[in-house]
Amino acid sequence: MQEEQTNPNLDRFIFFTGGGLLVSVIVPIILFPEDSARVINQIFTYLTTELGVLYILAAIGTLTVLMFVGIGPLGNTRLGRNPPPYSRFSWIAMLFCCGIGASVIYWGAAEWVFYYESPPFGVQPRTDEAVLWASSYGIYHWGPVGWALYCLPTIAISCSYHIRQRPSLKLSDACEPAIGRWSARWPGRVIDILFIIGLLGTASTGLAFGTSIVASAVTRATGLQDGFFMQLVIVFLVTATIAYSVYRGLDDGIKVLSIINAVLALILITFVLVIGPTRFILEMGIVSVGHMLQNFIKMTTWADPLQRSAFVESWTVFYWAWWIALGPFVGMFVCKISEGRTVREVIFGMLGWGSLGCALFFIVLGNYAYFLETTGVLPVIQETTEVSPSAAIASMMTTLPMGTFWLIFLAVIGLVSSATTYDSASYTLAAGATKNLTEHAHPARWHRVFWALSLGVLPACLLYLGDIRVLQTASVVASLPILGVYVLMSISIFKTLNAHADGKI
Numbered sequence: 001m002q003e004e005q006t007n008p009n010l011d012r013f014i015f016f017t018g019g020g021l022l023v024s025v026i027v028p029i030i031l032f033p034e035d036s037a038r039v040i041n042q043i044f045t046y047l048t049t050e051l052g053v054l055y056i057l058a059a060i061g062t063l064t065v066l067m068f069v070g071i072g073p074l075g076n077t078r079l080g081r082n083p084p085p086y087s088r089f090s091w092i093a094m095l096f097c098c099g100i101g102a103s104v105i106y107w108g109a110a111e112w113v114f115y116y117e118s119p120p121f122g123v124q125p126r127t128d129e130a131v132l133w134a135s136s137y138g139i140y141h142w143g144p145v146g147w148a149l150y151c152l153p154t155i156a157i158s159c160s161y162h163i164r165q166r167p168s169l170k171l172s173d174a175c176e177p178a179i180g181r182w183s184a185r186w187p188g189r190v191i192d193i194l195f196i197i198g199l200l201g202t203a204s205t206g207l208a209f210g211t212s213i214v215a216s217a218v219t220r221a222t223g224l225q226d227g228f229f230m231q232l233v234i235v236f237l238v239t240a241t242i243a244y245s246v247y248r249g250l251d252d253g254i255k256v257l258s259i260i261n262a263v264l265a266l267i268l269i270t271f272v273l274v275i276g277p278t279r280f281i282l283e284m285g286i287v288s289v290g291h292m293l294q295n296f297i298k299m300t301t302w303a304d305p306l307q308r309s310a311f312v313e314s315w316t317v318f319y320w321a322w323w324i325a326l327g328p329f330v331g332m333f334v335c336k337i338s339e340g341r342t343v344r345e346v347i348f349g350m351l352g353w354g355s356l357g358c359a360l361f362f363i364v365l366g367n368y369a370y371f372l373e374t375t376g377v378l379p380v381i382q383e384t385t386e387v388s389p390s391a392a393i394a395s396m397m398t399t400l401p402m403g404t405f406w407l408i409f410l411a412v413i414g415l416v417s418s419a420t421t422y423d424s425a426s427y428t429l430a431a432g433a434t435k436n437l438t439e440h441a442h443p444a445r446w447h448r449v450f451w452a453l454s455l456g457v458l459p460a461c462l463l464y465l466g467d468i469r470v471l472q473t474a475s476v477v478a479s480l481p482i483l484g485v486y487v488l489m490s491i492s493i494f495k496t497l498n499a500h501a502d503g504k505i
Contacts, residue, residue: 059148065493094333107142107389110369136289162339194481199328218230220395264413272400275401280371
């Protein structure tokens with residue numbers, strides 16, 4: 001592969017506009033932190049309450065489109081003319097680590113607590129029925145619907161890049177079949193800017209979650225105080241790792257780090273499963289998956305029209321917004337590594353392997369945490385709600401044999417997981433802002449490193465505000481304008497695949 005373009009042609013308008021937007025968000029947060037936090041909370045409440053149904057409709061529509069394409073004859077279309085450059089394990093590891101990062105550890109172990117305390121559908125808190133919903137809703141939120149919101153942009157961008165042979169990974173080019181010549185004019189520039197806004201806002205959310213995990217693990221292992229300064233140091237370390245990885249490139253940096261991350265995650269999950277209450281974890285896992293499958297349609301279409309609780313707004317809408325805002329980023333990256341695979345293989349690979357990987361974290365870590373709570377070994381609920389989910393996760397590690405080792409292991413995997421996801425994000429930001437990028441070329445190294453450093457700034461500001469709601473709001477706000485782009489991408493997919501099937505491409 002050509003490691004770097006000889007003459008990178010940067011779309012300066014997108015580049016400087018994205019940088020300007022980043023500064024315009026950071027400055028008010030630093031100068032007016034309390035006012036910023038209050039405004040952010042008000043924005044979250046308004047968007048999720050008044051516009052939440054749009055996200056539910058987007059999720060249903062996206063999954064329907066992908067099932068139609070994947071099951072039908074259009075799914076046989078091959079992306080590109082060459083065989084796949086990566087093994088199946090490397091491909092799965094990269095697509096999973098790109099889309100998930102340390103967030104799945106953060107929520108996998110502790111998300112059930114929030115559902116147990118405030119369950120959906122009017123269920124009484126802290127009951128057996130609440131446990132059932134708590135153990136299955138995390139698997140649902142990180143399952144096929146979420147991965148479908150990643151997969152649609154992947155197919156749309158792959159149609160443009162591999163089938164129509166457009167020398168660019170820009171989101172505007174993926175929408176060209178729907179908007180025609182306007183993709184090269186101001187509507188196309190707006191679409192590309194929306195991509196940068198979505199990625200910067202939502203990537204910062206996940207990076208902040210990963211930073212919290214590392215900070216809590218270091219605090220528990222060393223006794224050092226967990227505060228903004230420590231988290232700032234960790235953000236610096238993650239950013240430096242990201243910058244080095246993207247500088248090395250896709251094969252020598254991102255792929256290697258992704259494989260390391262996948263192996264470390266499997267080691268952690270396997271150890272907890274084997275050493276922990278294996279039978280309890282497996283039995284709860286089977287029950288959770290079964291309950292999720294039985295209620296899949298109910299969970300997908302539940303909009304809570306009578307407003308009996310804030311569950312849908314606080315969780316389902318937040319998650320769909322998160323997946324949507326990150327979708328174009330994941331789509332660009334997975335498109336780049338999916339040459340030679342069929343459309344069907346990409347769709348069911350992402351929905352299947354992605355959902356399975358996430359389910360393992362929720363089944364093993366979540367049910368282990370619940371076991372510790374019910375047996376009185378560790379007050380997981382109290383520590384999660386009164387301190388933080390990351391503090392509860394660190395405490396969980398101390399209950400394992402060689403607890404200090406696993407605390408350090410947790411810190412390492414949190415660091416690597418965050419770096420793995422956001423080196424992909426840096427690469428994708430650079431690719432999305434590069435005007436000409438042929439099938440085997442890569443963005444300029446300096447360009448990749450610039451975005452890697454930029455990604456470290458915003459999460460530090462969000463951590464400074466110190467509120468989960470702030471992180472959730474960043475995702476919701478960033479995703480809202482991208483909803484319309486998903487409609488354009490759906491139209492473009494059908495136009496491109498049908499034209500290819502008819503021999504017109």
